[in-house]
Amino acid sequence: MRTGVLSKNAIIEFLNENFINTWVENAELGRTGSLQDPIARRREQEGITFNTNHALAKTIMKGWVKGSPVDCFVISHDFDLMGSVDFNEFLDNLQRPEDEPVAYMQFLKDSLEGKRPGLGDIILTPEQPSQEVLDTIHTPKMAHQDYTVVGINTTAFSDGGTLTIDIQVGRDDAIGLFFLLDGDKKLPTEKVREGIDPTEWHSQESDEYEKALDALTKLWGIFPNQAGRIAYQFNRGQRFKLCATGDQWGGVGGINAFHAKISVEENK
Secondary structure, eight states: OOTTOOOHHHHHHHHHHHOOOOOOOGGGGTOSGGGHHHHHHHHHHHTOOOOTTSHHHHHHHHHOOTTOSOEEEEEOTTOOEEEEEEHHHHHHTOSSGGGHHHHHHHHHHHHHTTOOTTSOOEEOOSSSOEEEEEEEEEOOSSTTSOOEEEEEEOTTOTTOEEEEEEEEEOSSSOOEEEEEEETTOOOOOSSOOTTSOHHHHHOTTSHHHHHHHTOSEEEEEEOTTOEEEEEEEESSOOEEEEEEEEOGGGOTTOEEEEEEEEEEEEOO
16 A cells, blocks of 8 residues: 555454444435424324434434535534534545545544534644634433533643633523533433433433543533633643533523633643
8 A cells, every 4th residue: 555545455354343334315314404393294194103302313413514515423422522524624625536546435434533623622732732612512301412512631730730711601501510521521312321210310410420431520500691610620631621501500401602711831
């Protein structure tokens, strides 16, 4: 194999060893608005059910890119989104058509290595120690059902430092809950673990809820149009997850925006 050139057999071997490939029509998941009613009527007539609340369907829907006709996702066995490609953007960024196999293989490898390509992770370095994020929070009907996740990469700070996240919540209804997790931590789902009282699992104020998240630190209950700060010291560069959700105390179904300034002051 020549440098920068991948044979068809090499790509097929890599995919067969690491991936299952499948196609899911956007219309079936409700992304195509004009087809929602016809598909619902067809399912009713044919007696077909399609569970859009399934964990896999929800992961696909969460990863959709607005305006993209084709999205490619790498999803873990426990339905964590590991990588995403808007195929239009992917093709636009190629210098030559023959670069496509190499670039796509790199996307797959980066996903498997936990680099989360295409998912908008914040990468902080000594040269660029601060970045800003604007995103939304949703108040779920059941706890652990809907988190907004921002990946934070501080691996460039080999001697560690202090991670500071200044958060401003918008003027809409939802009250914000924010948790800082280790980058390798898997998020819990609404499925209640065996032997645990469902009420304890779903109550955002319970010990079981906090135990399931296993957060490094948290910022609890930022009301609309209010601000707060998370500060966390780390001894070596690592990856983090900032997880945001709505506080059920303010009523389920609420939505709000939040702005986060994320920065690192390195250890001297």
